Amino acid sequence: MSLAIQAEGLVKRYGATTALDGVDLEVPTGSVLGVLGPNGAGKTTAVRILATLIRPDEGRALVGGRDVLRDPVGVRALIGLTGQYASVDEDLTGTENLVLIARLLDHSRAQARIRAAELLERFGLTEAAGRAVKTYSGGMRRRLDLAASLVGRPELIYLDEPTTGLDPHARNEMWQVVRDLVADGATVLLTTQYLEEADQLADRITVFDHGRVVAGGTARELKRQVGGQTLQVRPTVAADVREVARILTELTGIVPDADPATGLLTTPVADPALVSTVVRRLEDAGITADELALRLPSLDEVFLALTGDRAREEVPA
Ligand SMILES: Nc1ncnc2c1ncn2[C@@H]1O[C@H](COP(=O)(O)OP(=O)(O)OP(=O)(O)O)[C@@H](O)[C@H]1O
Ligand SMILES: [Mg+2]
Structure with a gap:
């Protein structure tokens, strides 16, 4: 497995604030790493270090095998960065912005116009190409921003909170754009505060909090890592709730949570095989259930368990 990004022990301090406190990161070539964390976790700081x-x-980082400190120019040639805040010029048109960047990257005037038109087409901005960016919607701006970072055909793309502030429709469009990039073979480092975004786009997720990596793995592994699985049972007859609660307590050693409004009983289970025992005991007792399901915790629950309540308060709804 070749690594597009390999960072070890990254530390960054701003006065009394430790923005990064010893972060390790690995991103296999051709994969998407989601860096998930609340406000101030250190996501942008990590991206900025990796973008030179x-x-x-302290620490070191290799990007495409090149050291960010010793060969920053070499690193910059490999990457495209879409920052957390828009970097395109509001007063220029979509075409003008992209042509300007292509010219900075040494394209001829003709090549620059061709590249700009290709990218505008790809991101559904052809119609708006001749309009000043200040007339664009938030979603259009983010797409233009991403297009701007792709002018030089980077192998490695950094997306810092690409969908923060977008409505669900624009977010879905952006997700599709990212999926297309990945399908074309790009390696992507994506930061996000949205669990669902990491779940949808990332092969692996690294969770940051207070400048540290607090967890990592696939979405599935993270869900496993935190508190196993949850069994939910809802007896058909409300009067059976007490008896079902008694059976669950006996089998798990834990008194289940009961929701009086819905009659739903919820309990953590360490061993999934327990479910068949529960089914048998309910049968023996002549109790039927409308709902009986084993589920992994949601990524939201995982995040909360890993980063504590502070995260929940700061993650936008
Ligand atoms: N240039 C700077 N000067 C001083 N402090 C900084 C600077 N950049 C970042 N910090 C601090 O470092 C910490 C990490 O910031 P960073 O921007 O990396 O977080 P983040 O995870 O990107 O947050 P957000 O989700 O809000 O973008 C914060 O406490 C922030 O205030
Ligand atoms: Mg940030």
């Missing part, structure tokens, strides 16, 4: 925009105080 700032230097770490």
Whole structure:
């Protein structure tokens, strides 16, 4: 497995604030790593170090095998960065913005116009190409921003909170754009505060909190890692709730949560095989259930368990 990004022990301090406190990251070539974390977790700081925009105080990072400190120019040639805040010029048109960047990257005037038109087409911006960016919607701006980072055909794309502030429709469009990039073979490092986004797009997820990596793995592994699975049972007859609760307590050693409004009983289970025992005991007792399901915790629950309540308060709804 070749690694597009390999970082070890990254530390970055701003006065009394430790933005990164010893972060390791690995991104296999051709994969999507989702860096998930609440406000101030250190996501942008990590991206900026990997983009050679700032230097770490400690640690080292290789991007495409090139050292960010010793060969920043080499690193910059490999990457495209779409920052958390728009970087395109509001007063220029979509075409003008992209042509300007292509010219900076040494394309001829003719090549620059061709590349700009290709990218505008790809991101559904052809119709708006001749309009000033200040007339664009939020989703159009983010797409233009992403297009701008792709002018130089980077192998590695950094997307810092690409959908923050977008409505669900624009977010879905952006997700599709990212999926297309990945299908074309790009390696993507994506930061996000949205669990669902990481779940949808990332092969692996690294969770940041307070400048540290607090968990990592696939979405499935993370869900497993936190508190196993949950069994939910809802007896058909409301009067059976007490008896079902008694059976569950006996089998798991834990008193289940009962929702009086819905009659739903919820209990953590360490061993999934327990479910068949529960089914048998209910049968023996002549109790039927409308609902009986074993589920993994949602990524939201995982995030909350890993980063504590602070995260929930700061994650936008
Ligand atoms: N240039 C800077 N000067 C001082 N403090 C900084 C600077 N950049 C970042 N920080 C601090 O470092 C910490 C990490 O910030 P960072 O921007 O990396 O977080 P983030 O995870 O990207 O958050 P958000 O989701 O809000 O974008 C924060 O406490 C922030 O205030
Ligand atoms: Mg940020």
